[in-house]
Amino acid sequence: MNNKIDVRNFNFYYGDFQALDNINLAIREKQITALIGPSGCGKSTFLRSLNRMNDEIASARAEGEVLLDGKNIYADGVDVVELRQHIGMVFQRPNPFPQSIYDNVAFGPRVLGQARKNTLDDIVVQSLQDAALWDEVEHRLHNSALDLNPGQQQRLCIARAIAVKPDVILMDEPCSALDPVATLSVEDLMHRLAETYTIVIVTHNMQQAARASHYTAFFWLGKLIEFQETRKLFMSPQEELTESYISGRRG
Amino acid sequence: MTRQNMNKLMIGMVSLVATIVVIPIVLVIIYVVYNGIGAINWEFLTAAPRNGMREGGIMPALLGTVFLTFGTAIVSFPLAIAAAIYLAEYAGDNMLTRWVRLAIVNLAGIPSIVYGLFGLGAFVLFWNLGTSIIAGSLTLGVLTLPVVISTAEEAILSVPQSFRTVSLSLGASRWQTIRHQVLPHAMPGIITGIILGLGRAAGETAPILFTVAAFYLPELPKSIFDQTMALPYHLYVISTQVPDMPLSNQYGTALVLLMIVFSMTLVATVIRTNMRRRREW
Ligand SMILES: Nc1ncnc2c1ncn2[C@@H]1O[C@H](COP(=O)(O)OP(=O)(O)O)[C@@H](O)[C@H]1O
Ligand SMILES: [Mg+2]
Numbered sequence: 095m096n097n098k099i100d101v102r103n104f105n106f107y108y109g110d111f112q113a114l115d116n117i118n119l120a121i122r123e124k125q126i127t128a129l130i131g132p133s134g135c136g137k138s139t140f141l142r143s144l145n146r147m148n149d150e151i152a153s154a155r156a157e158g159e160v161l162l163d164g165k166n167i168y169a170d171g172v173d174v175v176e177l178r179q180h181i182g183m184v185f186q187r188p189n190p191f192p193q194s195i196y197d198n199v200a201f202g203p204r205v206l207g208q209a210r211k212n213t214l215d216d217i218v219v220q221s222l223q224d225a226a227l228w229d230e231v232e233h234r235l236h237n238s239a240l241d242l243n244p245g246q247q248q249r250l251c252i253a254r255a256i257a258v259k260p261d262v263i264l265m266d267e268p269c270s271a272l273d274p275v276a277t278l279s280v281e282d283l284m285h286r287l288a289e290t291y292t293i294v295i296v297t298h299n300m301q302q303a304a305r306a307s308h309y310t311a312f313f314w315l316g317k318l319i320e321f322q323e324t325r326k327l328f329m330s331p332q333e334e335l336t337e338s339y340i341s342g343r344r345g
Numbered sequence: 346m347t348r349q350n351m352n353k354l355m356i357g358m359v360s361l362v363a364t365i366v367v368i369p370i371v372l373v374i375i376y377v378v379y380n381g382i383g384a385i386n387w388e389f390l391t392a393a394p395r396n397g398m399r400e401g402g403i404m405p406a407l408l409g410t411v412f413l414t415f416g417t418a419i420v421s422f423p424l425a426i427a428a429a430i431y432l433a434e435y436a437g438d439n440m441l442t443r444w445v446r447l448a449i450v451n452l453a454g455i456p457s458i459v460y461g462l463f464g465l466g467a468f469v470l471f472w473n474l475g476t477s478i479i480a481g482s483l484t485l486g487v488l489t490l491p492v493v494i495s496t497a498e499e500a501i502l503s504v505p506q507s508f509r510t511v512s513l514s515l516g517a518s519r520w521q522t523i524r525h526q527v528l529p530h531a532m533p534g535i536i537t538g539i540i541l542g543l544g545r546a547a548g549e550t551a552p553i554l555f556t557v558a559a560f561y562l563p564e565l566p567k568s569i570f571d572q573t574m575a576l577p578y579h580l581y582v583i584s585t586q587v588p589d590m591p592l593s594n595q596y597g598t599a600l601v602l603l604m605i606v607f608s609m610t611l612v613a614t615v616i617r618t619n620m621r622r623r624r625e626w
Contacts, residue, residue, distance in 0.1 A: 201512070202515040204525070205517045255515065
């Protein structure tokens with residue numbers, strides 16, 4: 095299986111504070127990779143390093159390499175804006191724009207000039223179908239996205255992200271604001287999306303990582319402690335720290 | 346005294362003070378309406394002044410003020426939006442930005458006659474525009490900049506950060522994010538600011554005194570390089586410079602000016618209230 099993203103000797107700093115310490119990690123193509131670890135261990139920082147959203151933070155500084163399809167996204171002359179078109183992101187709280195459902199999904203393709211009016215309709219329909227939301231919103235595409243329930247809103251955010259046709263989708267605790275039923279529907283959706291996309295998901299919910307991912311990376315205080323197939327990591331962890339964390343004795 | 350009584354007393358006093366503040370404003374309005382309403386009729390609004398301005402109407406001054414208001418908007422709108430976008434979205438916390446902010450705050454406190462003299466020096470004489478609608482519009486435009494920039498910046502900053510983050514994460518550039526996500530959500534607030542600024546500009550006399558306003562010019566201007574009459578200056582003229590001026594004519598003019606400024610403030614308030622109610626974030 096191919097490595098979609100290859101992280102090599104990666105360090106990350108907020109000013110003087112080192113948030114990530116020499117991370118080496120390969121993310122497989124069209125697989126779901128879960129990032130787990132206690133709050134503040136650097137999961138979100140790591141995730142934002144993959145689409146360079148950390149560039150927006152003034153004090154932030156990165157060292158090392160992140161290879162996307164073999165090309166270092168931190169190399170000089172990389173177009174960050176273009177990079178982000180290949181790597182979509184879904185956030186912790188469902189955050190649709192206060193616009194119609196249609197306009198939310200159409201925002202990316204419209205702004206990036208990817209589509210004319212007739213193809214735009216197709217993109218919106220396709221994205222909503224892929225995000226398993228179409229049946230619920232088919233008849234109210236032009237209603238406000240804020241009328242949807244949180245679970246639907248989060249799937250709308252996923253539709254909005256896939257409308258620009260990325261290869262990778264980053265999700266930062268996408269279910270933490272959702273009830274169990276909505277959580278399961280998003281996990282279902284992730285599995286279907288993994289046929290097409292490479293998915294990296296941060297979660298502090300270990301059951302979710304165990305249920306929903308193929309690979310799991312365990313972070314602790316800015317270090318990558320263990321990275322394994324999910325089944326192996328949870329059944330037979332190699333590191334003591336991992337074991338005590340997943341068994342609930344730490345964290 | 347019990348706490349409840351103290352509470353009642355304080356509320357009572359604060360309400361009383363608030364009422365006292367409002368009374369003079371209401372009295373002024375009642376007074377102007379009472380004395381001016383009789384002068385207002387179709388001829389007053391649509392005819393040029395006659396007989397040394399003692400008869401006829403105020404049409405050239407009224408239209409002049411309308412032209413100047415539009416001119417001011419055209420000058421102020423793009424400059425203020427550009428400045429507000431710069432301050433809210435691009436400016437770092439550096440020396441230049443701090444100076445720009447300081448300048449804006451101070452500009453807001455400068456007496457309007459100083460703007461008039463600045464307009465005379467810069468636009469009328471140095472740019473050689475003469476006393477003209479364009480020179481007056483530029484002067485009034487500069488006058489409105491501080492308030493319009495401040496409200497526009499506030500409107501831009503009130504758009505939640507998460508909208509920008511999402512837009513950037515979708516691969517939109519900084520400018521595309523501002524253009525397609527931030528500005529549309531900030532626009533009602535920006536427009537409110539512009540209208541408030543224009544309301545102030547429409548009522549100002551000093552800035553137009555040397556830059557555009559004509560003492561008596563019954564014909565309408567033919568281009569933006571002509572002088573024009575304007576309501577505030579016309580009111581000043583007929584109140585102080587014309588002997589035997591009928592009082593009702595003066596108050597009628599004042600009433601029209603008041604209505605213009607009031608209705609602009611009203612429109613701005615309605616837009617703002619509407620926006621606050623509809624805003625869902
Ligand atoms: N913008 C920031 N500026 C400074 N420090 C930050 C910033 N964001 C996160 N941190 C710090 O970096 C560490 C990792 O944070 P984060 O990546 O959010 O952890 P997690 O997502 O695992 O909870 C924490 O100690 C946090 O305080
Ligand atoms: Mg986090």
